[in-house]
Amino acid sequence: MKSTSVRQDSDKLAEIVVSGMQEKKASDIVVLDLRELKNAVADYFIICSASSDTQIEAIARSVEEEVEKLIGQNPWQTEGRTNREWVLLDYVDVVVHIFLRDRRQFYALEELWGDANITYVEEEASAAAN
Template sequence: MNKKIETHLSDKLAQLAVIGMQEKKGNDIKRLDMRGVNATLSDYFVICHADSTTQVNAIAKSVEEEVYKALGQEPWHKEGHGNGEWLLLDFVDVVIHIFKTETRSRYRIEDLWGDAQVETYQSA
């Protein structure tokens, strides 16, 4: 597939993830543009947190629904549904991280990717 088309699709998918997070009031939503960072495989990381495991799971479901509705895609891989502390949805070019508040504070994943361009979004 043409790299320009792939980039357009990853941009769209990342934006849909943000919308899904906003729908369920995800906190401190950030989109990290990983395209300029060495040794990364994904174009974007989209990150947010929530105060309860119920909300973490609701955000993940909302993101999956938004992406499927618009692009017909399901995650290639999912992690963390069992504990609800850190849920990961891997769409290959876009990786979604949904944390419980204290887990996000502990891991500080954004700090690991300091070279990435960061865009912050407010909840809807």
């Protein structure tokens, strides 16, 4: 079991990631809390959709900038920037998935991790934040 401070760190990181996504109008933001699942690879998966490859890159940059600015952390690893259909930002405890809408449906990560506690971030929250 992880210590309370590590849990709080991943909770805070998850909040910052969602904020970075909302900043660039990401849609269908979902937070999968994997902490109670056996053999989970992270504390959280945060998934969103984008309407274009340009928006995917803008969302990824926004998330990276917000996390760097607020907690000074960079992704441990990034994937998918060259094909621009699905960008993954791996912060170890929090893994960020930014999909083109049809790619997201194809991979269906929410279904794959269906046992997770899933939170759907309201679209109105992103509009109110601006």
